[in-house]
Amino acid sequence: MKDPSLRVVGHQWARDAHAIKDFLGRNQVAFRWLDLDRTRQAGVILEREGLTGAALPVVLLPDGTVLEDPSLEALAEHLGMHMHAERTYYDVAIVGAGPAGLAAAVYGASEGLSTVLIEGEAPGGQAGTSSRIENYLGFPTGVSGAELAERALSQATRFGAEVLTPLSATGLAINGGYKTLELSDGSSLSCRGLIVATGVAYRHLPTEGLDRLTGAGVYYGAATTEALAAEGQHVYVVGSANSAGQGAKYFSKFARTVTVIVRGPDLAAHMSQYLIDQIDQTSNIEVVPHTRITKAIGENRLEQIELENNETGEKRTVPASFLFIFIGGAPSHDWLGDAVLCDEFGYILTGPDLLENNALPHDWPLPRHPFHLETSSPGVFATGDVRHGSIRRVAGAVGEGSTAIQLVHRYLAEHHE
Numbered sequence: 001m002k003d004p005s006l007r008v009v010g011h012q013w014a015r016d017a018h019a020i021k022d023f024l025g026r027n028q029v030a031f032r033w034l035d036l037d038r039t040r041q042a043g044v045i046l047e048r049e050g051l052t053g054a055a056l057p058v059v060l061l062p063d064g065t066v067l068e069d070p071s072l073e074a075l076a077e078h079l080g081m082h083m084h085a086e087r088t089y090y091d092v093a094i095v096g097a098g099p100a101g102l103a104a105a106v107y108g109a110s111e112g113l114s115t116v117l118i119e120g121e122a123p124g125g126q127a128g129t130s131s132r133i134e135n136y137l138g139f140p141t142g143v144s145g146a147e148l149a150e151r152a153l154s155q156a157t158r159f160g161a162e163v164l165t166p167l168s169a170t171g172l173a174i175n176g177g178y179k180t181l182e183l184s185d186g187s188s189l190s191c192r193g194l195i196v197a198t199g200v201a202y203r204h205l206p207t208e209g210l211d212r213l214t215g216a217g218v219y220y221g222a223a224t225t226e227a228l229a230a231e232g233q234h235v236y237v238v239g240s241a242n243s244a245g246q247g248a249k250y251f252s253k254f255a256r257t258v259t260v261i262v263r264g265p266d267l268a269a270h271m272s273q274y275l276i277d278q279i280d281q282t283s284n285i286e287v288v289p290h291t292r293i294t295k296a297i298g299e300n301r302l303e304q305i306e307l308e309n310n311e312t313g314e315k316r317t318v319p320a321s322f323l324f325i326f327i328g329g330a331p332s333h334d335w336l337g338d339a340v341l342c343d344e345f346g347y348i349l350t351g352p353d354l355l356e357n358n359a360l361p362h363d364w365p366l367p368r369h370p371f372h373l374e375t376s377s378p379g380v381f382a383t384g385d386v387r388h389g390s391i392r393r394v395a396g397a398v399g400e401g402s403t404a405i406q407l408v409h410r411y412l413a414e415h416h417e
């Protein structure tokens with residue numbers, strides 16, 4: 001953590017303020033949040049700095065720079081985050097810095113490949129948002145996703161991987177053995193081995209009112225930066241998999257009560273038993289089965305939610321200020337265009353999964369079969385949650401990311417022109 005004197009001033013229920021807090025928190029930049037609705041000091045600071053008419057949220061940097069309602073890119077630039085590639089060519093480029101991409105970066109750089117890792121939001125990916133990962137080898141009492149991400153990031157950079165964040169891949173052109181990545185700042189870079197580790201992004205619930213109130217009481221994922229504001233409040237969690245269980249446990253430490261809304265009869269279908277047991281033993285967590293959310297209500301912030309019992313059809317409206325949604329994700333990799341073959345749900349096919357009736361895809365250009373983890377484009381590999389058949393666990397992603405580097409070596413050995 002750095003820059004403890006960085007301050008963000010704004011309103012608790014403003015989406016822009018949430019986006020900035022989330023960005024800083026996930027990138028492990030320490031900051032002080034000053035809520036104009038709750039802290040007198042917030043208004044005093046704005047007055048003292050002559051910023052009473054400023055566009056909110058305002059970010060005050062330790063060097064005295066004041067940013068009014070900054071974009072995340074502008075904020076990142078001011079924070080000196082590394083967003084521009086130092087070279088135009090790399091042996092291997094990795095897109096996505098979740099566990100799979102971070103592992104690939106550690107192994108790529110430590111084995112002598114010039115390695116660049118490109119991350120659109122914050123290193124750590126989904127795992128970075130986890131309050132406590134308890135089933136990853138070597139951490140018997142669990143580890144927070146933020147700590148795991150920080151350790152992996154420092155390991156990758158220590159070995160010499162260049163990590164660009166926040167920067168997204170927006171396009172791909174393949175020219176023989178060379179791949180050119182287009183990037184969100186308008187620049188591009190080339191590589192011979194490309195590892196796609198873009199994971200999944202939260203699916204959004206199409207329920208009435210939710211989109212409008214996202215960031216203003218409705219949050220996807222754990223949104224840990226909002227946890228303190230939920231102190232002493234009643235929190236609702238939607239979802240029945242491990243991420244929802246972890247979220248409920250985490251919020252139970254701050255909130256007065258936590259209600260977990262579950263569509264099915266209980267948590268057993270999707271949640272690990274250790275988490276079910278922990279929830280059973282936590283007195284301020286209640287699980288409400290056979291229920292779905294049918295409406296989010298509120299003018300400028302979440303005020304109520306409508307719940308429907310899916311067995312009886314009975315509806316009820318309850319007061320709610322905080323709703324955290326954990327309903328799983330879907331792969332998003334439009335930037336790859338039609339460069340790789342995917343299954344019907346958009347997960348990328350690799351290795352043996354590309355064979356249909358033991359036959360290679362018709363435009364596969366090489367005499368050999370695709371390597372395990374290699375996509376339908378030679379030299380382009382897919383790892384972790386974005387890959388068809390992945391086990392959707394941190395350990396699986398780490399294993400695939402590191403394995404992919406071995407396959408990049410084999411690919412480079414056969415394309416050494």
Ligand SMILES: Cc1cc2nc3c(=O)[nH]c(=O)nc-3n(C[C@H](O)[C@H](O)[C@H](O)COP(=O)(O)OP(=O)(O)OC[C@H]3O[C@@H](n4cnc5c(N)ncnc54)[C@H](O)[C@@H]3O)c2cc1C
Nearest residue numbers: 096098099100120125126127168169199384385392393394
């Ligand atoms: C709240 C939560 C708790 C979890 N708890 C556990 C647990 O306890 N144990 C466990 O084993 N698993 C857990 N999981 C699952 C685990 O986190 C995932 O399986 C794992 O993170 C997948 O890693 P990944 O690297 O494949 O993808 P992700 O973690 O999804 O990372 C993908 C990264 O790619 C980036 N990206 C996407 N598109 C682009 C682009 N175009 N350009 C640049 N970057 C891009 C994203 O911003 C993201 O950072 C949890 C998941 C969640 C959400």
